[in-house]
Amino acid sequence: MASLGTFLLLSSFVVCAYAAVSSVVGARRGSRRLIESGIGALYLVAALMAVATAVIINAFLTDDFSIRYVAAESETLQPLFYKITSYWGGLNGSIMFWVFLLSVFGSVAVWVNKERHRELIPYVVATISTVEMFFLYLMVVHKNPFTTFLTPAPADGTGLNPLLQNYWMAIHPPSLYTGFVGMTIPFAFGLAALITGNLDDSWLRAVRRWTMVAWLFLSFGLMLGMIWAYEVLAWGGYWGWDPVENAAVLPWFTATAFLHSVMVQERRSMLRVWNVTLVILTFFLTIFGTFLTRSGVVQSVHAFGDDPQLARLFTGFMVVILTFSFGLVIYRLPLLRARNSELDSWVSREAAFLANNWILLFCAFFVAFATMFPTLSEAVTGTRMTVGPPFFNKWMLPIGLVLLFLTGLGPLLAWRKSTVTNLIEQFAWPVGGMVVTLGALAALGFTQWAALTCFGLCAFVMTTIGQEFWRGAMVRRKNTGSDVFTALVGLVARNKRRYGGYIVHVGIVLIFVGFAGNAYKRDVTQLLQPGQQMTVGAYTVRNDQVKVIEDGQKQSVVAYISVFKGGKQIDTMYPAKASFRKHQNEPPRTDAAIRRTLPEDLYLVLASFDLGTQAISLNVVVNPLVNWVWLGFGLLAFGTGIALLPETTFSFALAKVGSPEAATTTVAVIVALMLFGAPRSAYAQHVELPGSISTPTNQLEKTMRDEIGCTCGSCAHEALSKCICGQAAQMREDLRAEIDSGKNHDQIISSLIVKYGGEHFLSQPLDRGFNRLAWLFPYLLGGVGVIGVSVVAMRWSKHGHDSETTDNAPQDAAMNERLDDELRNLD
């Protein structure tokens, strides 16, 4: 079986090469035969990869441990479901899975667009095949999942990493990969348009839908990752700016920017160069993200370890992508220049889109920079340091809020220019909504400025969207003479893209509400003797007993916790720690128990236990509004789905809606994550079991615990005030010792740097030397962006209306009448 697999990979590689060459030659010589054959070869790759996939899954199901990859990722006792998902549980298999998805996605895209974009297809086929070739090459020469043992095969495998044995983790990678892989399609069409010089809007139309699909999967993948982190990593949050998370969110930013700026090109024929650039950049970032996580360049919770050769291969590929595609852009620059680009006013929707794009790009570059900074710093100064969540949050919180504001602002502005009356008419309700909400919240005693701003902006955006729906329905009612409800349904059906987009925006607002809830999070860790209880917020929890439960694969220690609210028992929860037999030397997996309700989650983590006395150290987190984040993602998917419905759907199903304008908001979702204020932690008096947190003795210790991150490597570099692992406890001891010896803040930092041999334990880089760059960079980036956008806008403003006349040929009346007829029939 193993040699069959290798053979399939090799033949896929050869067929890919054939597809690329025959399509390019066919296109150059105008030979339909060669082009058709190239398309066939592309389908063939998908078929071959499907067989290879079946072969490797078969190896997992039959426990064929003579294959190294199977032995490393599976074991006999593993449940069937996780045996299948082990396929993409490791590095080699995930590359293969990637190629499989890409070949399927690419085949479908080519099949659908074969006739519509005939002139582009040969180069699309060539581009997709080339990308596939790269990954196949990686596998064949370096990371072959079908490699066998030279020595006799082991009797049993080591099993999938326990952290990955979770149903969210089973579907998270396929979704994320589909998103990543999907971004190859727009890139392939963009390149084909550049190569053939067919740079009118038609390639964009082919691509828009595919970008939306990929974007949807990407967002969905991000959400699944967040849920997984929330349930499995057991630190009470869902986003820690880990490099792997960042890698996934980078292309998401640029894809979102593209989905917005594409509308400007469709409507106003502006931003052509920009759109091509965004498509290329998005694809590049998907490869860059893979590079980050697979080559060990950055340290991360779930990076796959050091691999310099893989890093070199990826670097080479990335250089080729950048050189080739941007070379083409420069070569085609004369053709790309827009015919009527003029920005008539700074108060227009175009300007709002420009701002949106600039901010999204800022996010992408900032996150990329901050993720790479530790590596850069190590290369320049020789010491590795850390850029932790506080640094990200410092920037992403305000940026997220600005984006949220733009989400509400954009739909209100007119194209070309907004007049003053126009502005008053459009803004009255939304601003009113915001003021009322802010007033109400302030009256209720909410004071956190960030959360308050966020809630206010959410109200602003919601009123805007409500107003759009209402006014649209009114217009439609007037035109069609139907009742309001019918008009509303018809409205969405008729403008699926726009109103689907608004629905996505509503989803984003919900997500922001969830983020803002983070500011009111409560987090208490306390030692509970059997029968003893503690109270957090409205909840009282009691330690009933601790039990050990075994199955063949693992041994779990489960605490039985009774939960009371308002004096009545509402639930029994079972937080646990599970040790996997095959992973004895790793820390046990912490299984948090979560009680989900719409207003707040009760989140219990078994921090540590003593089986003899039945005492446990329990970490109780009350997370307000978390479920709104997931709900928001659901709505986001629904809105995108509506936008994706084919044109003809309306005629049959008037009740469906859809549109892609909404993407802006989503950005903010991720941005806001942990931004909102430091969680208020309360530390109860207790004995320090390993894994629980002692109370800080003074203010200095409290501040410094927030500044120092745990270096154990298995948590998301959490602050010492939060992390419950043994390493963190040791580090807290160190800190206490330093404080007791009477040193001040700076002295302690420098003595700890000596002690730990580097600055990596700090959650933000120190503002000195080379590291000052980390602090300067965002300002630089922002400044350059503002200047760039201004220059472009200025140049457009000067253009004037000189080029409008080309198309206004005299029209004959008969034609006009036919046109009007067809337009009427559209409704």
Add this chain to the structure above:
Amino acid sequence: MNSETSTERSEQGLQAWQFFVLAGLLCATVATFMARGQSVASIVLATVLMAATTIVGIAVLRTVRPLVFGDEDRTLMVGQRTRVALEREKALVLRSIKELEFDKAMGKLSESDFQEMSGRLRARATRLMRQLDAGGGYRAQVEQDLAKRIGEAPAPQAASFCSTCGTARDVDAKFCKNCGAKL
């Protein structure tokens, strides 16, 4: 299979790709029979494996076939582009005009901006409609196929436009469908 190959040769009875489907079904049946008594998962997997192999066979055929037969290209072309592409573009332009009118009604566009933008779009729609009119329609294609099937030489395509107004005429038309002039 794509539509061209499947419609075109349907009169020849068994087609090459159907052979692969039959072979695949046969193999899947044999595999299921041999795997009886094993878990459901492995039987499903064996079937999937056979299905994938079938697809490989068909895809190989799809790759080699154009090289060997060089099937005549039956796609309708209008100038340099396929008719499908032009029709789609026209639909999109019409949709854009609609959207623009809606924006106008929502107060998102001033009157003069609307005039200018909609004028541009209408001109584009008109141009596309003219192109589509001028290019050979589906009817001409059908006539041509029919002629070939009956064994006649394809009808002469020369005088296919109305001499008065320039609209494309159908092969059997006696009067112009646009201006009514006798042909």
